[in-house]
Amino acid sequence: MNLDFFAVASNLVSLFALIAVGYIVLKSGVLKAEASAHFSSLLLKVTLPCTIFVSLVSREYDPSFVRDGITIVIAGIIVFIVMLYSSRAIAYALGVPEGCRGVWAFVSTYSNSGFMGFPIALALLGTEGLALSVMLNISFNITLYTLGTFEIIRDNPDHDSSGFDLKSIIFSNINIATVLSLIAYFGRVKIPSVVMMPLNYLSGITTPLSMIMIGMALGRSKASNIFSDVHAWTATAMRLIVWPLVIMGVLKLFTLSENPLVGAVMILINAMPGASVTTVLCEMYHGNVDFAARTMLIQNIMCMVTIPLVCMMM
Secondary structure, three states, X not given: OOOOHHHHHHHHHHHHHHHHHHHHHHHOOOOOOOHHHHHHHHHHHHHHHHHHHHHHHOOOOOHHHHHHHHHHHHHXXXXXXXXXXXXXXXXXXXXOOOOOHHHHHHHHHOEOHHHHHHHHHHXXXXXXXXXXXXXXXXXXXXXXXXXXXXXXXXXXXXXXXXXXXXXXXXXXXXXXXXXXXXXXXXXXXXXXXXHHHHHHHHXXXXXXXXXXXXXXXXXHOOOOOOOOOHHHHXXXXXXXXXXXXXXXXHHHHOOOOOOHHHHHHHHHHOOOOEOOOHHXXXXXXXXXXHHHHHHHHHHHHHHHHHHHHHHHHO
């Protein structure tokens, strides 16, 4: 698959323009920083689940898509496990200190797939690309909230992991929407237009809202004293450059599917900055919150350069 350079560039410029809008409205006082929490709740609990549901149920049943979906789930589990434990070993080799290695490995492995990856996949790869991204997110959740979370807990061996709220993770709106959409898709359930129309309207809000929220997050972040953290930069390089290039190279040697979108989704989702849940999990399990916040800020700034470069290489 060859992505049209000008189409990709145009879409990315539009997305980053929305990020700039979020930054400006916060800095100018049009919106207060507190608004971000309400937008986040709207995005994660309403518009993003609608986007996921629509991306699958609006598709005609296609056995080849089923094969591609199963392929990307299995490949995703393998890729995330390899990235996580390779990152842990690399962190040790690079001299990342104890108390940071788990977060370093976590933020090097897991990308912001839902909050940023889904909207960009929809904008660049269309509804089929988004549907495959949803399938990849199954692998993402399976490994992130088990092996990945354990890496963060390892940074604080004195912390009791009994507070891990697995139930709230399993029954999140995003996962419920994923399960319902899979049932509707495989069951070939016809959703009435009176239901699909409002779902489509809500789905349309997801991309602009998520980009504006990223801009607001950048606007309220303090950049002082963060750019001298060498380990934050090495984690950024792993997340935004090394792993996307490694996956790209492996996919040139091994073809996952005749459908080029399968490989494109694997590369694009893994080109996103670190998972937005990183700092939340660090807070919950007493991980290194400061290091996570510094790394996330650098990654969210640098991805504006690296994502277009990865797309051009695709």
